[in-house]
Amino acid sequence: MARIELKRIAVRLCCWVHFLALISFTAPRPARSAPQVPCFFIFGDSLVDNGNNNDIASLARANYPPYGIDFPGGPSGRFSNGMTTVDVIAKLLGFDNYTPPFASASGNELLSGGGRISFGGQVQNYQAAVQSVVNILGDEDSAANYLSKCIFYVGMGSNDYLNNYFMPAFYSTSRQYNPQQYADVLAQQYSQQLRIMYNYGARKVVLIGVGQVGCSPNELAQHSSNGVTCVNRINSAIQIFNQKLISLVDEFNKLAGAHFTYINAYGMFGDILMNPAANGLKVTNRGCCGVGRNNGQVTCLPYQTPCQNRDEYLFWDAFHPTEATNIIIGKQSYSAQSSSDAYPIDILRLAQI
Template sequence: MMMLLSRFQAPFSFSSCFSRTVIFLVFVVLYCHYDSEAALVLPDNETITAVFVFGDSIVDPGNNNNLPTIAKGNFLPYGRDFKDGPTGRFSNGKVPSDIIAEEFGVKDLVPAYLDPKVQLKDLLTGVSFASGAAGYDPLTAKTANVISMSGQLELFKECIKKIEAAVGEERTATIVSKAIYIVCTGSNDVSNTYFSTPFRRPHYDIDAYSDLVAGYASQFLQDLYGLGARRIGLLGLPPIGCVPSQRTIGGGKNRECYEAENELASAYNAKLSGVINNLKTVFTLPGTKLIFLDIYYPLLSLIKNPGKYGFEVATVGCCGTGLIEASVFCNPTSIPLSCKDASKYVFWDGYHPSEKAYKILTPAIINMHLKEFF
């Protein structure tokens, strides 16, 4: 999600798209899972062999650590509430990929594929290829000097070969086909590439660029299918305009949600959802489960009603001043200004939710779509 300083230009009406019914349903789902540590109950005779993850900083557990990029989180105060300390996760603790693997009963943590400590046993049950600041648009990763989505697929191919060499083709095919795949990216395309560089905006309006990126997303999913993936969950974009840094940048003197960004995020989500529907109806992908996972409204519920979920602060992050810091700007010098208890905050830094927020959101969203994976 590594959204570097950006500004969007588009009108937005919050009330027109966030109905009382949606709010009620989200509250019910989140309350049912709040503070629950129990793993999900899978349908009869269904098994999950592994969890493989692709995307950006929301699900990057440290693949960027040794890359020449500023999109890193392998230093304090990141990881301050994590048993292993700073690992490269853009969080004070766990990230959604860890919680998803735990919920599905696979394992407690999903390590970075490029972690030098990764062993065969880790590969057999899933790793993350995600790279902070990546996006569907190839220019997004290139500009940030991180691993592109196509590059992440190449790493997955390499991973499959390693597994085949160890356990044989037949068992590898079973591991790959029975695994859960999570794809979480897109925010950097709209914040970093479209609005913050001169490479796309002069040639594409918002609708045309959304179509362009949706095409890349569609191709990525088809390529992932070609490598054996069958259970794929695609996360949408969050309400970008309501994250602390974007309130600071475009929310005016009162730091309200930057509504133009939320408008764009909603439009982008509609295109990604359309990609899923198109692949289901137009393309022949036998045995594939493609699920669009909407994070926009559940996260917005936490932001608009923090007290209902045990939070005290939703407009600033815990790290530093909480107004803008993220990645290299959330660093050891930020520690004196950082909050003492991140569990009281919806956001850990200027862009990324806290571990507690992830632990509320992730099980709820997965449970809403559980049957669709099988």
């Protein structure tokens, strides 16, 4: 078993995302079967945030009602009315508890958590966590063997487009790079962080493609003439980036012991938009909670009254899906319904390796 590199590495990345992780150092559960993998790490943005923004200086928060209206215990910092996609996947993998934020984790939740930090910052947190795993298990080889069985979920890119590239009034990236060049830059930085994760024991890695953010209520409100037609230039740029992720999967799968896979969130959203009724949804172009055109010009405000039929909405607020949508995406990510959902394998098969 390859040893884990424990040297200090300085890392940086332009996009803003958060880190959280779930690791199973729990006592045996007599009434329940063990999780399919010993631990589950999640690196990502607000789509998978579980409360990491609650204790930092940020306008992006979801720790107030009506966020969490359908989540056990109420508002938790998740940007949805209920579970996120990774909550769904964690349950399908057999974990009992919802993933805690990095800052609140301790003891058996040692590796859980993270703040609103760059992907590079998340990876640095992971490096520190690996050292703790080494200390717990006694040596690097034992830690490497343990981590090789875990699943690492990595989803980034949405914010690089929504809150950077397609905000020319605030950022110059769209003037510096055409869509192909920008995707190249992001993929290169992504690859650097994935390499560090691999060097620190990550072997089963899931790369989540960026969804059709050109169809979000916020983008429809700003750029769609009829408030229904998706913004093609945004979705086209995202497709270029997603193709880069597929190439990264092929590249990293050449490494010893690596099992990387790509989840086609873009295609899953497309299927829902093409036939929402088949998925139990009725409203795809408006947020359940928000202000302005498409309920997407201003995101869900504190104590605002949301729609009553939340399970029929694709989007909860200006940017984020409802729990109903997250359940659809989470289930398909875990167990692919078609060959286009995952490449080369889904999360269920990855867990079985």
